[in-house]
Amino acid sequence: MTATGTTAPGDELPPLTVPITRTLIVAGALASRDYQDVHHDAEAARQKGSPDIFMNILTTNGLVGRYLTDHFGPHTVLRKLAIRLGAPNYPGDTMVLRGTVTAVEGATAQVRITGTNGLGHHVTGTATLTVTAPENAATPETTPDTAPDTAPTRQGAAPR
Amino acid sequence: MNREAGERDGTPVNREAGERDGTQNGPPDGSSGDALYAALKRYEGRAAATAGTGKDAVNEPMIRHWCEAMGDAHPAYRGPAAVAPPTMLQAWTMGGLSGHTDRSAAYDELFGLLDGAGFRSVVATDCEQEYLRPLRPGDRITFDAVIESVSARKTTKLGTGYFVTTRMDVRADGEPAGTHRFRILKYAPAARTSGPGVPSEPTPTPDPAAVPRRPRPVINRDNAGFWAGVAEHRLLIQRCGGCGRLRFPWLPGCQACGSPEWDTVEAGGAGSVYSYVVMHHPPFPAFATPGPVEDAPAPHPASPYAVALVELAEGVRILGNVVGVAHDEVRIGMPVRLEFRRVDPELELPFFRAGGAG
Known part of the structure; x- marks a missing residue:
């Protein structure tokens, strides 16, 4: 866990290695309610010109979100996440997620994300997140009914 | 009907190969004399979905299934005060196996134009989300989406096509909860070639799933009874309630006497x-x-x-x-x-x- 107090631009997040299993691709597709056959039916994917099933964008988004909150800790609130996909994640490949802090302002940090696999860049993106110190208590996750109290903080803290 | 298009990722979409930022920047390399582009462009600003509703309220089981799939053990997503992972935003708006029911006619028309011109494949390229408030179990999701932009024709490693960007506003119990900008490439696949890292494969045999399907019937109030009959394997002919004349195809009134009254004969x-x-x-x-x-x-x-x-x-x-x-x-x-x-x-x-x- 890293509070933003100890986070500085240029910090690199420890990489997260994600084995791209068939199970992960299918589980992610179904958990995101994406029933496109190219995400679960290898034969259908081949008929559409893809060598195999491949990960859907929602799963990539979820994995990036997990990578960020795993690193920044339970008081992380993700504000923005923008990702762009490149080389597909096929079964049997491995994706390594990496992150670099690009800006810190108060409790808010911007992180540049890349995820590389055997074919190249699967994902590149930018995240904006806020880490609220536990003693500040008023995080939306832990005190859901106090969300209005946190709103000014969020608006004030979110850089453009 | 989104399955019709068949998402596909043929060759790796290397960042440099894809026409990145293609919707906004760079010369419109295919736009000169591109009548299709002109037609597509007219859909910018039109609704992609209006008053859409999430099929399920935000709920703990779907949150848990998501976390299991992603391997996400974040404590905020568990327990009595659980919130949903913010990256689930789009998942709450998905049509699922039974498909989307909230898409606008304009969106369907846009895709119909692209399908009809041979740009039948689709791949998601970008997702940009902003999370305005946490989603909690019980929140009812509603959304509106607009066709934000359609790019000029672009040639990418996957093939030639058009980027279509939509922007969705997601609400929870009526409050703004997030925004979701989504970009897809609707394209005609390039001839597939093996490249580094791409498993070589035999040329696919003619693909039954890729054979174009017949156009969908346009069902409206005037002809819905006919298609309801077809679903029951009954061919129904309209009979005028005024003069008794039979008519086909279905029409709202009788061509002979003008009466709007009718019943059917099988x-x-x-x-x-x-x-x-x-x-x-x-x-x-x-x-x-x-x-x-x-x-x-x-x-x-x-x-x-x-x-x-x-x-x-x-x-x-x-x-x-x-x-x-x-x-x-x-x-x-x-x-x-x-x-x-x-x-x-x-x-x-x-x-x-x-x-x-x-």
Whole structure:
């Protein structure tokens, strides 16, 4: 866990290695309610010109979100996440997620994300997140009914 | 109907290969003289979904399934005060296996134009989300989306096509909860070549799933009863409530007396070929199947096929395919009999079997 107090631009997040299993691709597709056959039916994917099933964008988004909150800790609130996909994640490949802090302002940090696999860049993106110190208590996750109290903080803290 | 397009990722979309930022920057490399682009452009600013509703309220089981799939053990997503992972935003708006029901006619038209022009494949390229407030179990999700931009024609490693960007506003119990900008490439696949890291594979044999499907019937209040009849394997003819005249195809009023009153008569199924044409060129693969000869292997997609104007015993005429006879053996006066055939998983149609028996 890293509070933003100890986070500085240029910090690199420890990489997260994600084995791209068939199970992960299918589980992610179904958990995101994406029933496109190219995400679960290898034969259908081949008929559409893809060598195999491949990960859907929602799963990539979820994995990036997990990578960020795993690193920044339970008081992380993700504000923005923008990702762009490149080389597909096929079964049997491995994706390594990496992150670099690009800006810190108060409790808010911007992180540049890349995820590389055997074919190249699967994902590149930018995240904006806020880490609220536990003693500040008023995080939306832990005190859901106090969300209005946190709103000014969020608006004030979110850089453009 | 989103499955129709068939998402595909043929070759790796290297960042430098894809036309990144293609919607905003760079010269419109395909726009000069691109009439399709001009037509597509007119959809910018139109609704992609209006007053959409999430099929499920935010709920703990879906959150848990997501976290299991992602391997996400964040404590905020568990327990009595759980919130949903923010990256689930889009998941709450998905149509799921039963498909989207909230898409606008404009969005369907835009995709229809692209499909019709051969840009049938789709791949998601960008997702940009902003999370305005946490989603908690019980929140009812609603959303509106707009077609934000359509790019000029772009050539990428996957093929040539158009980037379509939509922007969705997601609400939870009526409050703004997040925004979701989504970009897809709708493209005609480039000839597939093996590249580094791409497993080589045999050239795919003609793909039944890729064979274009027949156009979907346009069902409206004036003809819904006809298609409801087809679903029950009944061919229904309208009968005027004023003068009793039978009419087909379905219309809101009688051409003879103008009466808007009507009921229906079920066709007995007997008829004869009143006239016909044989379609040779250009080939329309969707209409070549099922083939002109019953139970024969799927014909070549470019096979000629006969379209008959069948006069039913009741006196009205209807267009349809004639089966059970080769396309070049259909003749005027040939007796035929009605049957119903499933032409793809989502469409059944009346057909006419030559011979008239049964």
